[in-house]
Amino acid sequence: MNLGLRWKLYGDGSAPPPGEVVRPQERLSWGRTTGLGAQHVVAMFGATFVFPIIMGLDPNLAIMMSGVATIMFLLIVQGRVPSYLGTSASFVAASVAISPEGGNPALLTGAILVAGLALALSGIAIHLLGPKAVMAAFPPAVTGAVVMLIGFNLAPVVADNYWPFDQWTGLLTMAFVVLATVLLRGFLGRITILLGLVFGFVLSWVFDLVLGAAPLPESEGGGAAPRVDLSAVGDAAWIGLPDFHAPAFEGSAVLVALPAVIALIAENAGHVKAVQEMTGDDLDPYMGRAIFADGLATSVASSVGGSPTTTYAENIGVMAATRVYSTAAYYVAAIVAILFGLCPKFGELVAATPAGVLGGITVVLYGMIGLLGAKIWVENRVDFGNPIVLVPLAAGLIAGIGGVSLTITEGFSLEGIALGTIIILVGYHLLYRLAPPSMRPTPAPDGDGAGTGESDAGAGIVLGSGADTVTGEYSETEAGGGADTGKEDRQGGAAGT
Numbered sequence: 001m002n003l004g005l006r007w008k009l010y011g012d013g014s015a016p017p018p019g020e021v022v023r024p025q026e027r028l029s030w031g032r033t034t035g036l037g038a039q040h041v042v043a044m045f046g047a048t049f050v051f052p053i054i055m056g057l058d059p060n061l062a063i064m065m066s067g068v069a070t071i072m073f074l075l076i077v078q079g080r081v082p083s084y085l086g087t088s089a090s091f092v093a094a095s096v097a098i099s100p101e102g103g104n105p106a107l108l109t110g111a112i113l114v115a116g117l118a119l120a121l122s123g124i125a126i127h128l129l130g131p132k133a134v135m136a137a138f139p140p141a142v143t144g145a146v147v148m149l150i151g152f153n154l155a156p157v158v159a160d161n162y163w164p165f166d167q168w169t170g171l172l173t174m175a176f177v178v179l180a181t182v183l184l185r186g187f188l189g190r191i192t193i194l195l196g197l198v199f200g201f202v203l204s205w206v207f208d209l210v211l212g213a214a215p216l217p218e219s220e221g222g223g224a225a226p227r228v229d230l231s232a233v234g235d236a237a238w239i240g241l242p243d244f245h246a247p248a249f250e251g252s253a254v255l256v257a258l259p260a261v262i263a264l265i266a267e268n269a270g271h272v273k274a275v276q277e278m279t280g281d282d283l284d285p286y287m288g289r290a291i292f293a294d295g296l297a298t299s300v301a302s303s304v305g306g307s308p309t310t311t312y313a314e315n316i317g318v319m320a321a322t323r324v325y326s327t328a329a330y331y332v333a334a335i336v337a338i339l340f341g342l343c344p345k346f347g348e349l350v351a352a353t354p355a356g357v358l359g360g361i362t363v364v365l366y367g368m369i370g371l372l373g374a375k376i377w378v379e380n381r382v383d384f385g386n387p388i389v390l391v392p393l394a395a396g397l398i399a400g401i402g403g404v405s406l407t408i409t410e411g412f413s414l415e416g417i418a419l420g421t422i423i424i425l426v427g428y429h430l431l432y433r434l435a436p437p438s439m440r441p442t443p444a445p446d447g448d449g450a451g452t453g454e455s456d457a458g459a460g461i462v463l464g465s466g467a468d469t470v471t472g473e474y475s476e477t478e479a480g481g482g483a484d485t486g487k488e489d490r491q492g493g494a495a496g497t
Contacts, residue, residue: 004079007328016323023279024082027328036324037332040084041340044312044333045194048086049350052307054157054362055095056102057109059350061242062087064341065306067334069297073311074334076293079327080286081275082319084334085297088310089369090260090267091115093153093417098253101161109302110247111257116302119261119295126265127288134269134287141441143266144376145393145424146259149400149417151370158363164217166227166356169207173200173360193361200357204228214356227354236344245305255414259421264310266376268294271311278316279325388435392427396420 010022013029027033044066052062069085091112099108126133163170177196184192204227207214213224268291276283290311298308315333319325340346376382384390398404400420408414414422432440 003075004077004327007326010326020323021279022324022326024079024281024325024327027326028324033326033328034332036318036322036326036329037336039322040315040318040329040333041336042194044084044086044315044337047089047193047312048307048337050193050197050353050358050361050365051087051089051092053351053353054092054358055108055307056099056105057307058243058305058347060341060344060347061244061305062301062307062341063347064242064338065301065304066309067337067341069301069309070330070334070337072297072300073290073293074327074330076296077286077289080281081272081283081290082325082327082330083271083275083290083311084315084330085294085309086312086315088260088264088298088308089365090150090263090310091257091308092157092366092369093150094253094257094260096154096157097256097416104248105305106245106248107250107253108257109245109305110249111253112308113247113299113302114249114254115257115261116295116298116300116308118258119264119298120292121295122261122265123288123290123292123295125288126291131269131284131287134265138262138265139428139441140376140380141382141389141393142424142428143262144373144380144382145396146262146373146417146421147266147376148370148373149397149420149424150260150263151366151368151373152401153417154362154366154369158359158366162355162359162362165359166204166207166214166354167359169200169204169214169227169354169356170359170363172203173357174363175360176200177361177364193365196361197353197357200354200360201228204354204357227356228352230349230352232348233345233352236348238345239342240344242341242344242347243305247302247305255418256416259417260308262421262425264294265291268311271316274316275319275325278320383441386439386441388428388431388439389441392424392431395427396422396424399423 004025007025007027010016010026010028013027013032015028015032016022022028028036045063048066049059049063052059066084066086070083073081073083073085091108094111095108098111099105173196176199177192180188180192180195184195188195208227214227215224269287272283272287272290275281294310298310301307301309315330377384382389384393397420400417400423403416404419405415406419
């Protein structure tokens with residue numbers, strides 16, 4: 001059985017000359033491959049540990065399980081789809097509803113585990129039915145609306161949970177991320193979240209020295225506390241296991257988490273298309289495998305208390321810049337991530353991230369998640385003049401974002417993202433079936449399928465960490481050589497995630 005674990009040495013093992021690429025089943029010398037693997041770790045790093053903190057999960061465990069998930073993914077796709085699986089942002093909104101302020105992590109990971117299984121089953125169905133099944137079930141109008149629901153439902157989290165702790169640190173961190181997104185190019189432009197975290201950490205430390213402790217909001221009892229508290233870092237061991245926990249299950253929690261599956265299907269499909277465009281390989285037969293692998297990896301990670309996973313556009317950006325698509329580098333990155341996860345001292349350092357810094361970063365990230373929904377609509381030319389599109393999406397968005405609740409029984413109700421998604425999905429498909437053929441929306445022409453070059457690309461959205469917009473169009477000039485494609489690098493930096 002071919003698991004993609006054999007790599008042919010590319011030339012003499014040195015970097016490819018302009019116009020040439022290193023294919024997934026080739027590799028450079030092991031020294032250069034190790035360096036590339038470390039670069040992939042840096043690219044995924046910021047978002048992979050930021051989102052577990054936001055969801056109230058262990059960042060050390062998330063880093064470690066991202067390495068395990070990446071190895072699982074590469075084995076399942078037989079080394080044909082080079083990608084790194086980091087923490088998914090698609091479940092952040094669900095975490096706010098299921099486990100506010102990290103109060104019930106077991107219930108959250110249980111819901112994520114079930115959603116991961118649903119994603120894996122979707123991957124099997126897509127493998128059997130073909131990639132066009134993605135568009136049939138989740139057309140761009142529906143996918144864009146669900147992604148928008150996921151993002152904009154998070155606005156109160158920033159306003160209530162992070163920003164009040166240290167508004168000036170939050171504002172300056174936000175400004176740094178926004179400016180870095182535009183001013184930094186190439187690889188630095190893809191890790192602006194990580195750079196923003198470092199900037200905010202240093203800024204908070206300086207504020208503690210100059211201004212003293214920060215006042216706590218009234219919701220926390222008032223008083224004051226240092227912005228940066230590293231006492232737990234000094235007490236932590238250098239080597240040890242992260243904190244595992246078993247998942248718990250509840251039907252209402254699962255319903256809140258399931259809408260993220262729609263975003264993840266579209267996200268994975270978009271990533272496969274992006275890699276296909278860059279490598280020239282026909283990866284459609286592996287799309288179902290990739291989605292199945294992500295779902296299985298999410299289920300495995302959450303079964304021990306880890307974070308949900310997804311393929312990362314930041315790492316696709318690294319491949320575009322280096323023109324090295326070797327899966328050997330991803331195995332190196334996965335092993336490095338596992339080793340990081342076995343260092344409790346590192347985990348405590350991550351957990352010490354000041355709340356004001358998280359406020360500055362999340363105000364950008366959450367908004368970008370929501371706007372990615374609008375991006376799907378624009379790139380697929382969704383027609384809002386058509387009532388089949390307009391009416392169910394309008395109703396679902398207001399019900400979901402506005403917090404409308406539908407009580408089913410005394411102990412069970414539908415609200416927020418779950419209710420909004422049901423209204424959008426059921427309403428759209430029901431109206432589509434009832435309407436005369438002349439009213440039914442038609443897909444965008446080939447070449448306008450969300451930057452993937454095909455109209456059946458599963459809406460072409462790639463969330464990665466939830467804030468990137470890689471669509472497979474990269475500037476070869478910025479990549480350090482190679483044929484000029486004449487296309488602007490549209491990866492959207494800040495998001496850097």
